[in-house]
Amino acid sequence: MIVEKLSELHSLVGAPLGRSEWVLVDQQRIDKFADATDDHQWIHTDPVRAANGPFEGTIAHGYLTLSLVIPLWTQLLDVREARTKVNYGLNKVRFPAPVPAGSNVRATATLAAVEDVAGGGVQLTVDIVIERDGGDKPVCVAQPVFRFYPG
Numbered sequence: 001m002i003v004e005k006l007s008e009l010h011s012l013v014g015a016p017l018g019r020s021e022w023v024l025v026d027q028q029r030i031d032k033f034a035d036a037t038d039d040h041q042w043i044h045t046d047p048v049r050a051a052n053g054p055f056e057g058t059i060a061h062g063y064l065t066l067s068l069v070i071p072l073w074t075q076l077l078d079v080r081e082a083r084t085k086v087n088y089g090l091n092k093v094r095f096p097a098p099v100p101a102g103s104n105v106r107a108t109a110t111l112a113a114v115e116d117v118a119g120g121g122v123q124l125t126v127d128i129v130i131e132r133d134g135g136d137k138p139v140c141v142a143q144p145v146f147r148f149y150p151g
Contacts, residue, residue, distance in 0.1 A: 003079045006122045006148055009114045017111065020072040022104040022133060025060045030101055033064040047101070060099035065140045069128055072107035073144070082148035088123060091143040097135055104133040112143065121149035 001017050003009060027047065034040045042049045043059055050058040070087070099105060113125040123145060130140040 001077050003077065005081045006079060006120075006150060009079065009111065009122055009124065009148075012111050013114055015111060017076040017109045020075040020107045022106045023068060023072065025064070025068075025099050025101065025103050025105055027058060027101040030058060030060050030064065033061055033067070037061070037063070039063075055098050055100065058101040060101070060103075062095040062140070065095065065099050065105070065130060066093060066142060068105065068130065069107065069140070069142055069144055072105075072130065073109060073126070073128060076107065076109050079148055081150050083151050084121075084149040086147045086149075088145040088147045091125065091145060093140070093142045095140055097132065097137040097139050099132055099139045103135075103139075105130050105139060106133075107131075117147060119149055120151070121147050123147050 003012070030044055034045050039061055043053055043055065044061055045058065047058050107128055107130045110127045111124060112127045115123045117123045125143060125145050128142045128144060129138045132139045
């Protein structure tokens with residue numbers, strides 16, 4: 001969805017913003033995330049050992065899944081007036097299901113709240129659900145808070 005002005009966001013509270021494109025979470029992406037975060041737990045990085053583990057293969061880190069919120073979210077809402085966008089925080093995050101290596105994931109989002117903030121900006125509270133292709137439960141349910149400013 002494309003919105004011209006920050007002030008238009010207030011009317012979108014409660015409105016679904018659609019679905020992102022699918023993103024592949026392959027073993028290479030998982031391994032790069034492990035290197036970036038120094039989290040090389042075998043359930044993420046050792047396909048041979050993980051084949052006999054609780055998930056029958058490697059799975060993505062929960063925080064890797066969470067990190068995909070930004071690229072998936074930016075596919076759902078573009079506010080042309082917003083020149084500065086800040087991750088303000090998270091109200092809640094859950095990982096109800098794993099993301100096996102080789103999975104495709106996508107996001108849906110709804111604006112939960114929009115508040116005016118100092119500096120002519122707005123604070124957006126967003127309900128985001130990331131699903132896995134073929135999965136029966138979400139792989140991430142999060143409520144990020146963003147601040148958008150016009151300058």
